[in-house]
Amino acid sequence: xxxxxxxxxxxxxxxxxxxxxxxxxxxxxxxxxxxxxxxxxxxxxxxxxxxxxxxxxxxxxxxxxxxxxxxxxxxxxxxxxxxxxxxxxxxxxxxxxxxxxxxxxxxxxxxxxxxxxxxxxxxxxxxxxxxxxxxxxxxxxxxxxxxxxxxxxxxxxxxxxxxxxxxxxxxxxxxxxxxxxxxxxxxxxxxxxxxxxxxxxxxxxxxxxxxxxxxxxxxxxxxxxxxxxxxxxxxxxxxxxxxxxxxxxxxxxxxxxxxxxxxxxxxxxxxxxxxxxxxxxxxxxxxxxxxxxxxxxxxxxxxxxxxxxxxxxxxxxxxxxxxxxxxxxxxxxxxxxxxxxxxxxxxxxxxxxxxxxxxxxxxxxxxxxxxxxxxxxxxxxxxxxxxxxxxxxxxxxxxxxxxxxxxxxxxxxxxxxxxxxxxxxxxxxxxxxxxxxxxxxxxxxxxxxxxxxxxxxxxxxxxxxxxxxxxxxxxxxxxxxxxxxxxxxxxxxxxxxxxxxxxxxxxxxxxxxxxxxxxxxxxxxxxxxxxxxxxxxxxxxxxxxxxxxxxxxxxxxxxxxxxxxxxxxxxxxxxxxxxxxxxxxxxxxxxxxxxxxxxxxxxxxxxxxxxxxxxxxxxxxxxxxxxxxxxxxxxxxxxxxxxxxxxxxxxxxxxxxxxxxxxxxxxxxxxxxxxxxxxxxxxxxxxxxxxxxxxxxxxxxxxxxxxxxxxxxxxxxxxxxxxxxxxxxxxxxxxxxxxxxxxxxxxxxxxxxxxxxxxxxxxxxxxxxxxxxxxxxxxxxxxxxxxxxxxxxxxxxxxxxxxxxxxxxxxxxxxxxxxxxxx
Amino acid sequence: xxxxxxxxxxxxxxxxxxxxxxxxxxxxxxxxxxxxxxxxxxxxxxxxxxxxxxxxx
Numbered sequence: 001x002x003x004x005x006x007x008x009x010x011x012x013x014x015x016x017x018x019x020x021x022x023x024x025x026x027x028x029x030x031x032x033x034x035x036x037x038x039x040x041x042x043x044x045x046x047x048x049x050x051x052x053x054x055x056x057x058x059x060x061x062x063x064x065x066x067x068x069x070x071x072x073x074x075x076x077x078x079x080x081x082x083x084x085x086x087x088x089x090x091x092x093x094x095x096x097x098x099x100x101x102x103x104x105x106x107x108x109x110x111x112x113x114x115x116x117x118x119x120x121x122x123x124x125x126x127x128x129x130x131x132x133x134x135x136x137x138x139x140x141x142x143x144x145x146x147x148x149x150x151x152x153x154x155x156x157x158x159x160x161x162x163x164x165x166x167x168x169x170x171x172x173x174x175x176x177x178x179x180x181x182x183x184x185x186x187x188x189x190x191x192x193x194x195x196x197x198x199x200x201x202x203x204x205x206x207x208x209x210x211x212x213x214x215x216x217x218x219x220x221x222x223x224x225x226x227x228x229x230x231x232x233x234x235x236x237x238x239x240x241x242x243x244x245x246x247x248x249x250x251x252x253x254x255x256x257x258x259x260x261x262x263x264x265x266x267x268x269x270x271x272x273x274x275x276x277x278x279x280x281x282x283x284x285x286x287x288x289x290x291x292x293x294x295x296x297x298x299x300x301x302x303x304x305x306x307x308x309x310x311x312x313x314x315x316x317x318x319x320x321x322x323x324x325x326x327x328x329x330x331x332x333x334x335x336x337x338x339x340x341x342x343x344x345x346x347x348x349x350x351x352x353x354x355x356x357x358x359x360x361x362x363x364x365x366x367x368x369x370x371x372x373x374x375x376x377x378x379x380x381x382x383x384x385x386x387x388x389x390x391x392x393x394x395x396x397x398x399x400x401x402x403x404x405x406x407x408x409x410x411x412x413x414x415x416x417x418x419x420x421x422x423x424x425x426x427x428x429x430x431x432x433x434x435x436x437x438x439x440x441x442x443x444x445x446x447x448x449x450x451x452x453x454x455x456x457x458x459x460x461x462x463x464x465x466x467x468x469x470x471x472x473x474x475x476x477x478x479x480x481x482x483x484x485x486x487x488x489x490x491x492x493x494x495x496x497x498x499x500x501x502x503x504x505x506x507x508x509x510x511x512x513x514x515x516x517x518x519x520x521x522x523x524x525x526x527x528x529x530x531x532x533x534x535x536x537x538x539x540x541x542x543x544x545x546x547x548x549x550x551x552x553x554x555x556x557x558x559x560x561x562x563x564x565x566x567x568x569x570x571x572x573x574x575x576x577x578x579x580x581x582x583x584x585x586x587x588x589x590x591x592x593x594x595x596x597x598x599x600x601x602x603x604x605x606x607x608x609x610x611x612x613x614x615x616x617x618x619x620x621x622x623x624x625x626x627x628x629x630x631x632x633x634x635x636x637x638x639x640x641x642x643x644x645x646x647x648x649x650x651x652x653x654x655x656x657x658x659x660x661x662x663x664x665x666x667x668x669x670x671x672x673x674x675x676x677x678x679x680x681x682x683x684x685x686x687x688x689x690x691x692x693x694x695x696x697x698x699x700x701x702x703x704x705x706x707x708x709x710x711x712x713x714x715x716x717x718x719x720x721x722x723x724x725x726x727x728x729x730x731x732x733x734x735x736x737x738x739x740x741x742x743x744x745x746x747x748x749x750x751x752x753x754x755x756x757x758x759x760x761x762x763x764x765x766x767x768x769x770x771x772x773x774x775x776x777x778x779x780x781x782x783x784x785x786x787x788x789x790x791x792x793x794x795x796x797x798x799x800x801x802x803x804x805x806x807x808x809x810x811x812x813x814x815x816x817x818x819x820x821x822x823x
Numbered sequence: 824x825x826x827x828x829x830x831x832x833x834x835x836x837x838x839x840x841x842x843x844x845x846x847x848x849x850x851x852x853x854x855x856x857x858x859x860x861x862x863x864x865x866x867x868x869x870x871x872x873x874x875x876x877x878x879x880x
Contacts (some may be wrong), residue, residue, distance in 0.1 A: 050865055098862035102869070122858040163855055170849045178842040185834055189827070197829055206831060 004698045008035045008147075009059045010051075017559040021161070029558055030060035032149035051099035060094065065471060067144070069303045069316045070136035070152070079152050086115075087129040088136055092148040095124050103146060115263045125153060162287065169221075169283070173276040176218030180269035182210050187266040204256055204263055211265035215249055216625020218272045221279070237418040237461050240425065244456040245271065251449050251788070261446075264453075267792040271458060282465050304337045305329040306379055320388070328382050332547065336382065339391040342367050344381035348544045350374040350510075359509060360544045361396070378542045417767060423458055423775070428778060439784075447784055453791040454777035458799055460770050467806030468761055471755060471813045478766045478817050479743035480752055487738035490722035492756035495655050497749075499647075500694075500708030501664035501674060504726040505746065510544050512552035514634035529725070530555050530623060530631060532566040533591045536583050538739045541576050545621060548635050549593070581621065589625050596620035596632065639677055644763050646746035647678045650753065660684060663708075663716070691715045707749050720762060724749055754816045760807030766802045775796040 004013045004724065007024035008031035021039065026032040038044045060126045069075055076085040095104070102117060104126050107117040113134030128139050142149045182637040186207045190200065222238050222245070248268045256262030304315035307327040312331045319337055327343065332334050336349075348360040351373045355495035359375055364674040365370060369382060371391040386392075429448045436444035466483035475482055482488055499505055507514045520526040535553040538546040574584040581594030650656050661684045664671045668687035675685045686697055695715040698704050706713070706720035716735040717723040724750075725740035741748035777794065779785040786794075848854060 046869065073831070088859075098865040101859060120856050120859055121862055122856045163852075164856070167849050170854055172848050174845045174849070175843055178838050182835060182838050203831075210835070475851075475859050575854075649857055 006031050006059065008032070011059055015559065018561050025033070028059050030147050033145060034060040037145045041809055041815040043106070047099045047103055050102050051097055067140040068139040069318065070140055075318055086131065086134070087127065089153040089702060090122050090124050090126045090128065090140065090143065090150040091153050092143060092150055094148050095119060095121060100148070104143070107139060107142065111142055115143060126629055145580060154511065159754065166284065167706060169276070169280050172218055173273065173280055174277050176214045176269065176273040179210055179214035179218065180273045183207055183266035183269050201259070207263060208253070209255055209266045211269055214269040214272050218276060219245060222275065222296060231249045235422065236415045237457055239462070240418055240421045240457055241275070241461060243425070244452050247449060247452055247607060251445070262789045263790065264792050275328065275458065275461065281471050322384055322387060323382050324387065328384060329379060330382060331379045332375060332377050332542070334375055336369055336371055336373050336375055338371050338382065338384040339386040340369060340382040340384045340718070342369060342380055343383050345379050347378040347380050348376045350376050376544050377547055382508040412775050417457065417460060421455060424451055425455055428782060432782065444786065446779055446788055449788045450781035450786050450791040451778050453788055454781055454795055455774040456795055457770060458795065460766060460802065467810050468759060470810050474814060474817055475549060480739065480741055480748045482752065487722065488756045488759045489618065490738055491705060491752055491762045494705035494722050495701045496659040496703060497656055497705045497707065498556045498661045498663050498698050498720070500713050501662055501666060501671060502637070503677070503709045504707055505640060505662070507640060510548050510635060511638055512548055512633060513638045518630055518632070520630070528557070528560070528562050532562065533586050534567055534623065536569040536571050536586060537582050537591055537593060540574050541582050545619065545635055546582065549633070550747055592624040596622050608670055609779045631791055639674065642743055642745045642747045644678050647680065648748045651679065663689055665689055695719050724752060751816060755813055758809060758813050758816060765805045765809070769801050769805060770798065771802070
């Protein structure tokens with residue numbers, strides 16, 4: 001049994017999707033369409049040659065949007081980056097290699113009236129410029145067909161500010177680097193013997209001059225930070241660092257003017273340079289993590305269909321143009337964009353975003369509906385009563401934004417350490433000053449300097465953040481986006497996990513879960529005939545079960561290229577019987593798809609026993625030809641594949657055993673059924689919870705980790721000690737959570753928890769090393785066994801040990817991410 | 824040792840030249856994004872191949 005690789009993206013193929021091209025196999029319909037587009041345009045050879053060097057396998061994502069709104073003049077006014085309204089920026093999902101750059105920048109040659117196209121890999125941003133006759137929607141359509149789902153990015157002021165700030169920091173770093181490199185040159189000369197020649201004074205004074213820019217300009221951010229730390233009485237690691245820098249500079253200058261003693265300008269300048277470099281790296285990767293999160297989720301404009309009564313049709317406009325009283329058309333599968341009243345149409349709604357209940361609720365004329373719910377079955381026409389921030393969901397969002405539920409700030413370990421360092425240093429310095437009565441002032445000052453230099457916690461300040469950053473970046477690449485190293489620390493501190501049910505542990509939508517054929521096999525032609533009949537018959541009904549069956553059969557048929565023949569199937573004598581099912585004639589045979597009778601439930605339960613996949617509310621449906629049952633189909637809300645394994649793994653950890661909870665807005669019955677499947681005790685299930693009640697439960701636990709998504713979890717996510725937003729979550733969850741998983745499944749939670757533990761181990765280890773080192777060094781310094789010069793030389797050694805300890809830690813974290821680490 | 828009177832200014836001027844070049848690259852935005860240039864390197868090879876193929880034909 002060999003695993004095939006997708007011919008387009010290279011990821012492992014679990015279920016083959018066939019194509020008309022021989023020797024090619026695809027993992028999904030998106031990849032197949034991207035491949036055929038490239039083939040048609042004659043771009044295949046070069047594209048796959050360039051892609052050959054890339055190691056990431058990202059399947060193509062297709063969006064169902066039409067993109068026509070991109071050509072609307074009012075839209076362009078808001079989103080275009082220039083006044084001529086000819087350039088725009090898209091965030092593209094899934095760009096990761098040279099081939100992507102190549103094909104995106106080839107757009108001017110492929111689509112008419114496109115002047116320029118440039119892709120930035122790091123951020124995924126594509127800048128497109130068109131001529132007056134050009135169309136953004138054509139570009140978006142093309143990008144979409146290639147599998148790079150485009151999202152429009154608003155021209156923001158923050159980005160410009162950020163770029164300017166980064167550049168300033170780079171220049172600062174460059175100046176510090178220039179200064180320290182030249183200073184090292186002079187220092188080497190001095191050590192090499194210039195001390196004895198007449199040039200000592202020249203070199204020393206010149207060192208002083210070159211030192212000034214690094215000290216005053218390069219060190220500025222640290223002085224500012226240390227100053228604000230002292231003023232607000234919040235200790236930070238910058239304080240002892242700055243103390244070392246300033247004292248070293250003063251002592252060196254004094255020695256310079258007195259023409260005796262050693263000078264340390266080079267050491268201090270190098271320290272400043274290294275610190276600036278590490279801070280810059282830290283900042284850039286944090287920016288990148290936040291960027292990919294904010295761009296793809298927050299800036300997609302909401303397009304709705306405004307219904308015009310006089311013309312009896314709808315036009316696509318931006319959501320902010322809708323006013324109260326206007327009518328919006330919401331088709332099946334779309335999210336309702338406003339709070340309002342149904343004035344036309346009947347359908348079923350998925351209200352899981354508001355209530356957490358996954359079962360579909362019927363919606364009739366006159367009923368009030370809320371923004372964020374999904375219209376599942378038939379088109380609805382809704383008169384808007386509240387919009388945006390005034391809608392129910394909007395109000396929750398703004399409450400959170402106003403910081404009503406701000407988390408207590410985490411005191412970073414490094415800052416805690418800094419407090420002890422500082423007091424220790426002050427104590428020792430005081431002692432040495434007193435001792436000057438016996439050993440003389442110069443000697444005692446020298447010893448103080450040695451102590452300060454050697455206890456300087458640059459190792460902690462440098463190596464630890466870098467280790468954290470590297471891990472966070474790599475986790476980000478795997479789809480686990482952690483906001484900061486504080487977030488990791490908070491996750492580590494948790495000892496109780498609260499899991500939301502709908503959307504987190506289950507898929508959140510009504511779908512086909514089991515398809516059991518009774519007489520024929522999956523590979524046979526009869527199976528596809530069955531699927532074709534289902535597709536044809538259920539396509540004529542708008543019941544939620546029908547929609548689910550149509551979705552399922554369509555996907556299966558399309559992947560094997562049978563969709564066209566299914567669409568040509570003719571159904572006669574179609575009947576839809578409420579409470580029972582559908583019936584019709586196809587090719588002379590009577591086809592029935594109906595609810596399984598309760599007498600059959602015993603038979604169906606036996607089927608369930610052998611199956612790994614289980615649902616929480618199974619609805620069974622039978623497929624019959626001429627009265628004979630050929631298939632049993634189960635529909636419901638599917639438990640996510642890896643949920644069971646992940647939950648068991650989490651429970652096996654001592655910290656969490658029996659402290660896993662399931663919170664849900666659904667009935668107690670479905671909640672406890674799910675708990676049983678996952679292996680969580682039924683007493684740990686809290687059902688029928690409103691968003692407020694969930695938050696209440698979470699607040700009562702001191703070190704709670706909340707895992708959820710959707711507006712109905714955002715309150716709970718913000719009050720928990722640490723929080724993880726699961727895939728498919730709403731905008732708010734992503735802003736409020738410490739970590740969010742952009743890949744579906746609960747495995748991300750497990751990985752995040754393990755990463756947190758490992759990172760804590762690294763921090764502790766580093767801390768231990770630093771303390772040991774400093775005790776040793778301080779001891780030597782106090783007794784005058786170490787002069788300041790040697791102190792300055794040895795100090796980097798402590799940084800090196802911490803660095804290596806971090807490297808070992810990140811290696812283990814890398815293994816965790818790859819999924820192979822042993823506990 | 825007289826050479827040192829020359830060496831120090833030379834080293835400094837060279838250093839300043841490089842510093843100036845660095846500041847120029849930062850200000851002109853070349854350091855804003857470092858992942859694409861790495862990938863674009865491969866595209867350059869492509870152009871070279873195209874030109875070579877054209878010359879052959």
